[in-house]
Amino acid sequence: MNGSEVLLHLAGAVALLLWATRMVRTGVERAYGERMRQSLRGVLHNPVLAVLWGLLLSIALQSSTAVSLLVGSFVGSGFVSGIAGLMAVRGAEVGSALVVKILSFDLTLLVPLCLVAGTGIFMATERSNWRQAGRILVGIGLLILSLEMTGQATEPLRNSQLLPIIVGYLDTDPVTAFLLAALMTWLFHSSIAAVLLLVTFASRGLIQPELGIVMIFGVNLGSSFIAPVLTRNAAPQARIVPMGNLLMRGAGSVVILILYLTFRPSIGFLGTEPADQVINGHILFNVIILVAGVPLSGLVLKITKAVVALNTPPQQSPSLDHEELSALDETVLDTPSMALANATRETVAVCETIEIMLRRIIELYENPEQDRIDELSALDDKVDRKHAAIKLYLAKLTTGSLTTYEVARARELLGACVKLEQVGDIIVRNMLALVQKKMDRNLKFTDEGWLELSNFHAKVLTNARMAFNVLVSRDRETAHQLVLEKDHLRDLEKQSSDRHFTRLRDGTTRSLETSSIHLDTIRDLKQVNSLLAAMAYPVLEEQGLLNTTRLRTLHS
8 A cells, every 4th residue: 555545544534533523522512512501501600510510521522622612602601700611621621631541442342333323313213312312323433433444544654664754853853743743633623633643653653652742742732722713703701711721731731841851751650552651641731731720720810811802802883883784675675586585684683683582591590680681671672673674574575576485485484573573572571570580589499490491491492593594494304303392392391390390299498489480481481482393384384294283204
C-alpha cells in the first residue's frame, strides 16, 4: 500500500470517528437536551456539583466544547455565576479525557451489537426518544469501528521510510510538535479524536510516549481555542466561560509544557504501555488544571471579564436596538409566490418570539422577578402586532387571483399565526399569572414536582421547535412525528398528575401549597402543545395522512 492510499484510509477512519462522535452527541441532545439543560442549571449553583455534572455531561455528549457552550449561555443569561460555570467546564475537560480511556479498551464485540440494536430500535418505532436512542447506539458502534479502522490504516506506516524522519525531527523540536498537535485538534474540532489518533500512533510504535505527552499538551491548547472562536460574536457575558477556559487550559498547557521540557520527568508511573501513558497523561493534565483552577478561579474570572470587555464592540444606538423589521412588502402582492414567502418569513419571526417566551416562562417559575415578567408581557404585545399585520397582509393577498395551492398555503399561514397568538396568550394570561401567584406567596415546588414540570416543559419546547420546522419544511415525517408526540404528551400528563396526587395523599406540605399551580401549569403546557401540534395538520391532510379521528399509518 503506497503513501497516498495509507493517508486516504486514515482520513476515512478519522472522518468516521468525527461523524460518529457527532452522531452520538446530536442523539443525546435531541432526546435529553432540554432535560440536561434544566438539571445542569439546577446544580450549577454548587461548584462541587458543577464539576461532577460537567464531567458526566461531557461523557454523555462526547464533547467538552458542547458543555462549555451550554454553560457559557447560562452564565450569559445570569442564571449561574461565572465561577460555577468555570468549574463545570473543568469537570467537562476531565470527562472528555475519561471518554478516551473508556474507548481504549477492547470493545470490538460492541460494534455489531450496537449497530444491530440501534438500527432495530430506530426503524421499529416512531417515538422520538426511542429513535434517538437508536441513533446513539449506532453512533457508538461506528465510533468503535472507526478506532479499528484507524489502527488498520496506520499499520502500513510501520514500514514507512518517511515517517521515522518526521518523528525524529519532532523529537528534537518539541515546540513544533506541540503546535502541530494544537493545529490538528483545531482542524478536527474534537480533542477526543485528536487524542485517540495519538494513542493509535503510540500503540503501533509510530511515536514514542514522550513525544505523545508533548503533543497531548498541544491537543489541550488547540481544544481550548474552539469554544472562544465559536462564541466570538456572542454577547459578552456568554463569552466569559469559553474565554476563562482558554486562560486556564490554554495557558496551563504552555506552563506545563515548559515545566516538562525543563525537568524531563520519567513517565513510567503513567503506565507500562505507550498507549496507556499517553491516555493517562491526558487525564492527569486535566486533573492538574482542575485542582489548580479551584483556588485560581476568582482571579481567572476577573481577568476574563477584563479581556472580554476589551474585545466588546460599542453597542448600537437604542433606536436601532428597538427597531422592528417586517418582511411584509406590499409591493409584491401581485406576485403571490413572493408574497407568500414574505408572509412565511414574518410567521417564522413570530415562531422565534414564541420560542423565547416558552423558554423564559419556565425560568420565571424558578426565579420570578417583576422586571422579567414585564419583559415577557411585552413580547406578547409584539406577537399580537405581528399577527394582526400578517392577517391583514394575507387578506389583501387573497383578493387577487391565486392557485389552489397558494390559497391553501395562505390559509395554513393564517392558521399558524392564530395558533401562535393563542400560545402567547396562554403563556402571558395563564402561566404568568401562576408565576405571579407563586412569587407573591413565596411558594416552592417539591424537588419531584419541579423535575416533573421541567421535563414536561422540555418536551413541549422540543415539540414547539418541531412544529416551527414543519411550518417551513412541510416535511411529512416530521409532521407525523409531531402529532404522535401529542399522544405521548397526554400519557405524560396523566402520569404526572397521578404522581402529584400520590404526593398529596402522602401529605407533602409543599405539594399541598403548590398543588393548583402544578396542575394548572401542566394543563396549560398541554394546551400549548396541542395548538402547536395542530400546525402539522395541513401537511398531513394534503398528503392524505390524517383521518377525521386518527393518524393513518405512515409508510416510507
